Amino acid sequence: xxxxxKRRYPNNYDAVTSDAWMSExxxxxxxxxxxxxxxxxxxxxLITSPPWLPDxxxxxxxxxxxxxxxVWQTLPxxxxxxxxxxxxxAVSWHFQSDTLxxxxxxxxxxxxxxxxxxxxxxLTP
Numbered sequence: 001x002x003x004x005x006k007r008r009y010p011n012n013y014d015a016v017t018s019d020a021w022m023s024e025x026x027x028x029x030x031x032x033x034x035x036x037x038x039x040x041x042x043x044x045x046l047i048t049s050p051p052w053l054p055d056x057x058x059x060x061x062x063x064x065x066x067x068x069x070x071v072w073q074t075l076p077x078x079x080x081x082x083x084x085x086x087x088x089x090a091v092s093w094h095f096q097s098d099t100l101x102x103x104x105x106x107x108x109x110x111x112x113x114x115x116x117x118x119x120x121x122x123l124t125p
Contacts, residue, residue, distance in 0.1 A: 034084045041066035041073035045081040059085035061095045
C-alpha cells in the first residue's frame with residue numbers, strides 16, 4: 001500500500017497515519033470494513049447504518065487506488081465489495097470520486113447509477 005500510495009499521491013501521502021489507520025482501525029474491525037487488494041490496486045469499504053434505520057446497512061467505498069495504467073484491476077475489487085455488501089445484507093452500495101479520473105466506465109460495468117445531488121463546502125484557505 002505504501003509504494004502505491006506514494007506513486008499516486010507523491011505530494012501529500014502520510015505513510016505513518018495511513019499505516020496506523022489500516023492496522024489499528026480497518027484490519028481490527030472486519031465486520032465494519034472490507035479490505036481487498038491485487039498486485040497493483042487496493043480497496044477499503046465501510047459498512048454503516050443511519051441511527052434512525054439501524055437495520056438498513058449501507059456500504060461506502062472509502063478508498064480505492066490503482067497504479068498508473070492498472071485502473072482495470074479495481075473492477076474485481078469493486079465487484080467483490082458489492083458482493084460483500086450483499087452478504088452483509090446492505091440496502092445500498094456507494095462510491096464517489098474526487099479525482100480528475102472519469103470513473104463512469106467502471107461504474108457502468110458494475111451497474112451503478114449516478115447519485116445526485118451532491119454538495120461540498122471547501123474549507124481550505
